[in-house]
Amino acid sequence: MAITVVGSVAYDSIETPAGRKDRCLGGAATYFALAASFFTDVRVIAVVGEDFGAEQEAVFHARKIDIDGIERAEGKSFFWEGSYLENLNEAKTHNTELNVFAAFNPKIPDAYRDSEFLFLANIDPVLQRRVREQMPGVKLVAGDTMNYWINDHRPALLEVLKGIDILLINDTEARVLASNTNLVKAARGVMNMGPRMLVIKHGEYGATLFHKPVEGRESKTFRAPALPLEEVVDPTGAGDSFAGGFFGYLASQPALTPGTFRRAMFYGSVMGSYACERFGTERLQQLTRKEIDERFQAFRELTHLD
Amino acid sequence: MAITVVGSVAYDSIETPAGRKDRCLGGAATYFALAASFFTDVRVIAVVGEDFGAEQEAVFHARKIDIDGIERAEGKSFFWEGSYLENLNEAKTHNTELNVFAAFNPKIPDAYRDSEFLFLANIDPVLQRRVREQMPGVKLVAGDTMNYWINDHRPALLEVLKGIDILLINDTEARVLASNTNLVKAARGVMNMGPRMLVIKHGEYGATLFHKPVEGRESKTFRAPALPLEEVVDPTGAGDSFAGGFFGYLASQPALTPGTFRRAMFYGSVMGSYACERFGTERLQQLTRKEIDERFQAFRELTHLD
Numbered sequence: 001m002a003i004t005v006v007g008s009v010a011y012d013s014i015e016t017p018a019g020r021k022d023r024c025l026g027g028a029a030t031y032f033a034l035a036a037s038f039f040t041d042v043r044v045i046a047v048v049g050e051d052f053g054a055e056q057e058a059v060f061h062a063r064k065i066d067i068d069g070i071e072r073a074e075g076k077s078f079f080w081e082g083s084y085l086e087n088l089n090e091a092k093t094h095n096t097e098l099n100v101f102a103a104f105n106p107k108i109p110d111a112y113r114d115s116e117f118l119f120l121a122n123i124d125p126v127l128q129r130r131v132r133e134q135m136p137g138v139k140l141v142a143g144d145t146m147n148y149w150i151n152d153h154r155p156a157l158l159e160v161l162k163g164i165d166i167l168l169i170n171d172t173e174a175r176v177l178a179s180n181t182n183l184v185k186a187a188r189g190v191m192n193m194g195p196r197m198l199v200i201k202h203g204e205y206g207a208t209l210f211h212k213p214v215e216g217r218e219s220k221t222f223r224a225p226a227l228p229l230e231e232v233v234d235p236t237g238a239g240d241s242f243a244g245g246f247f248g249y250l251a252s253q254p255a256l257t258p259g260t261f262r263r264a265m266f267y268g269s270v271m272g273s274y275a276c277e278r279f280g281t282e283r284l285q286q287l288t289r290k291e292i293d294e295r296f297q298a299f300r301e302l303t304h305l306d
Numbered sequence: 307m308a309i310t311v312v313g314s315v316a317y318d319s320i321e322t323p324a325g326r327k328d329r330c331l332g333g334a335a336t337y338f339a340l341a342a343s344f345f346t347d348v349r350v351i352a353v354v355g356e357d358f359g360a361e362q363e364a365v366f367h368a369r370k371i372d373i374d375g376i377e378r379a380e381g382k383s384f385f386w387e388g389s390y391l392e393n394l395n396e397a398k399t400h401n402t403e404l405n406v407f408a409a410f411n412p413k414i415p416d417a418y419r420d421s422e423f424l425f426l427a428n429i430d431p432v433l434q435r436r437v438r439e440q441m442p443g444v445k446l447v448a449g450d451t452m453n454y455w456i457n458d459h460r461p462a463l464l465e466v467l468k469g470i471d472i473l474l475i476n477d478t479e480a481r482v483l484a485s486n487t488n489l490v491k492a493a494r495g496v497m498n499m500g501p502r503m504l505v506i507k508h509g510e511y512g513a514t515l516f517h518k519p520v521e522g523r524e525s526k527t528f529r530a531p532a533l534p535l536e537e538v539v540d541p542t543g544a545g546d547s548f549a550g551g552f553f554g555y556l557a558s559q560p561a562l563t564p565g566t567f568r569r570a571m572f573y574g575s576v577m578g579s580y581a582c583e584r585f586g587t588e589r590l591q592q593l594t595r596k597e598i599d600e601r602f603q604a605f606r607e608l609t610h611l612d
Contacts, residue, residue: 088487181394183510184536204489205511208534223608225529228514230490262611302529303609305568 001139001251002041004112005029006131007121007240008101009046009056009070010078014279015085018233024280025056027078028121028144031237034284035244035271036119037063038292039252043112045069045131049077049100059285069109073100088232089203106131113137117251120164121240122146125156132163140256142166142247144239150177161194168199168243183208199246199265201239201272202226209265220258224265225303227273227295234279238272241284245271245292270295307445307557308347310418311338312437313427313546314407315352315362315376316384320585321391324539330586331362333384334427334450337543340590341550341577342425343369344598345558349418351375351437355383355406365591375415379406394538395509412437419443423557426470427546428452431462438469446562448472448553450545456483467500474505474549489514505552505571507545507578508532515571526564530571531609533579533601540585544578547590551577551598576601 007029013022033042043066048056052072060067081095106127118135120128120143128143143164149157150173161167167190175181178189187198187210196212206225246268253260270292277283313335319328339348349372354362358378366373387401412433424441426434426449434449449470455463456479467473473496481487484495493504493516502518512531552574559566576598583589 182536182538184534187534202511205508206529206531220607221534223512223531223534225512225531225609228490228493228527228529230488232488259612266611300611301526303531304611305572305606306565 001116002043002112002114003036003117003119003247003251004043004045004069004108004115004135004138005032005036005119005121006045006106006127007032007119007123008078009044009048009052010080010101011051012236012280013079013081014234014236015083016088016232016234016279017085018231019279021234021279023079024282025059026080026236026280028123028237028240030059030281031240031275031284032119032121032244032247033060033065034063034281035241035275036248036251037065037244038271038287038289039245039248039267040117042066042248043069043109043115045106045108045112047071047073047100047104049073049075051077059281062285066112069107069112071104071107073103075100082236084235088235091236108134116140117142117247119143119243119247120160121243122149125149125153125160129156129160129163132160140165140250142168142243144168144243145173147173147176158193164195166197166199166247167195168201168239168246170201170203170239174198174200184210197261199268201242204229206269207242207265209261222262222265224262224269225299226269227299227302229273229276232276235276237281238275241275242268242272245269266296266299267292269299307422308349308420309342309423309425309553309557310349310351310375310414310421310441311335311342311425311427312351312412312433313338313425313429314384315350315354315358316386316407317357318385318542318586319387320540320542321389322394322538322540322585323391324537325585327540327585329385330588331365332386332542332586334429334543334546336365336587337546337581337590338425338427338550338553339366339371340369340587341547341581342554342557343371343550344577344593344595345551345554345573346423348372348554349375349415349421351412351414351418353377353379353406353410355379355381357383365587368591372418375413375418377410377413379409381406388542390541394541397542414440422446423448423553425449425549425553426466427549428455431455431459431466435462435466435469438466446471446556448474448549450474450549451479453479453482464499470501472503472505472553473501474507474545474552476507476509476545480504480506490516503567505574507548510535512575513548513571515567528568528571530568530575531605532575533605533608535579535582538582541582542586544581547581548574548578551575572602572605573598575605
């Protein structure tokens with residue numbers, strides 16, 4: 001089943017202990033779409049500027065991603081500059097230029113309206129909600145956010161959370177959103193805001209899936225590891241790639257059983273780990289389904305007793 | 307098979323967000339011995355002062371732990387005071403009084419000499435080495451250390467590492483010991499100092515077991531989770547309890563296969579998680595083998611795909 005994703009398609013300048021790369025193709029929707037495209041059809045809603053050309057389009061086309069929903073506007077694309085020199089788990093932002101994103105008003109192509117899965121990548125919760133409301137018939141909605149929206153746009157964020165089934169955020173975001181330092185209590189607090197499932201990402205330590213308790217059924221928490229990596233070239237987009245693997249796998253399955261969600265967590269970790277191996281989207285562009293399944297097996301061996 | 311452990315038996319005054327407890331029985335050897343005693347025979351080498359009496363002895367006797375190797379000296383027992391008010395993952399030390407530990411010279415009772423497993427808990431590496439040398443016939447030696455010894459007693463530590471099969475330390479200690487921020491590279495660096503296996507403990511995110519590559523065989527890394535806990539009453543001794551569960555299980559098994567080590571990691575996590583549920587050794591004292599096996603199952607469900 002097809003996924004529609006709304007989010008940023010951008011240029012990133014990134015510095016890590018492994019080196020520096022200027023103006024590589026990035027943005028949450030880009031990483032998400034590339035990762036999810038290994039599992040199912042993906043359709044992107046975003047806005048780009050005049051600096052987005054045939055070379056960038058080709059990246060999406062090579063993975064058969066539908067970019068009819070990427071609007072072209074006058075001006076420059078969203079630009080982010082950041083580094084991970086002291087801490088590979090957390091980016092230090094040096095510069096953010098919204099550019100064409102400042103006036104973004106997401107429009108959903110008619111051909112996208114039969115998408116059964118919707119992913120609201122990390123953008124202004126007002127825009128997330130606008131997209132959510134235009135797609136009332138979707139089967140499953142997942143989304144991401146960040147501390148900026150949690151701290152400074154809380155009312156709008158709380159509004160959109162009511163329409164999200166699965167929220168994917170990191171430890172710090174969960175703690176801040178729920179005002180609780182204990183992760184289990186923070187998870188419950190976040191799920192009380194709307195989402196019936198919550199994926200908390202722990203960076204190099206993996207991710208945990210929490211479920212809202214359903215009456216008459218025990219709610220099982222599930223933890224997927226991350227792969228101990230010898231070289232993290234560039235962690236940019238690892239979280240979005242996790243989301244793409246997780247949600248892409250879910251959308252590819254005939255039924256959403258507890259086992260499907262557990263495997264989706266593993267596929268999320270697989271895609272997140274690959275994303276870190278090269279700068280920008282480079283590794284995801286070169287990836288094969290065979291490599292994905294090999295790493296899935298490696299994760300099983302890393303964590304399973306027998 | 308029996309384990310001999312050398313380390314501190316002490317009194318701790320602890321403050322956590324859950325409250326405060328003064329002068330409860332503690333020390334690395336105490337936590338280790340209690341945790342390991344659920345799996346095998348344990349013998350303790352330590353020194354205590356005149357403040358160690360029948361009440362404290364009873365804690366060990368209730369778990370059938372051999373304390374003939376606990377020497378009584380004039381003066382007071384080792385005392386530690388610390389808090390976890392801002393960060394449950396890292397203690398803030400307010401006071402350390404070595405007391406009788408300052409002149410400790412470990413003596414090994416003859417009855418301990420047939421122990422096939424030896425655990426060198428976190429004490430001065432000079433003492434660890436002295437015990438190691440007096441027990442040349444042991445089958446497997448594991449040990450712990452901390453940043454103080456890594457930073458300020460490095461030559462003595464490097465010496466003792468040559469005689470240790472399995473080192474158990476946390477992320478920060480591994481990174482500092484190997485001078486490498488990447489955990490996989492740090493693990494390799496530490497194993498090049500002697501230990502053929504290394505357990506790196508990640509606090510609330512679990513622990514990873516690394517093996518030195520053996521020629522002609524792929525070395526598999528294994529990651530055990532920690533249990534997402536709703537209430538961490540007191541993390542003191544969680545690492546020592548992990549070590550006790552891990553090493554105790556190994557000592558109880560007829561053969562040390564890769565599967566034995568993976569299950570040992572789970573039992574380590576189980577004992578570490580129980581230790582946090584009450585102040586001091588309280589939870590370990592009340593624990594049953596049935597509860598241990600139930601939590602082992604919970605860890606399996608937390609991490610296994612099917």
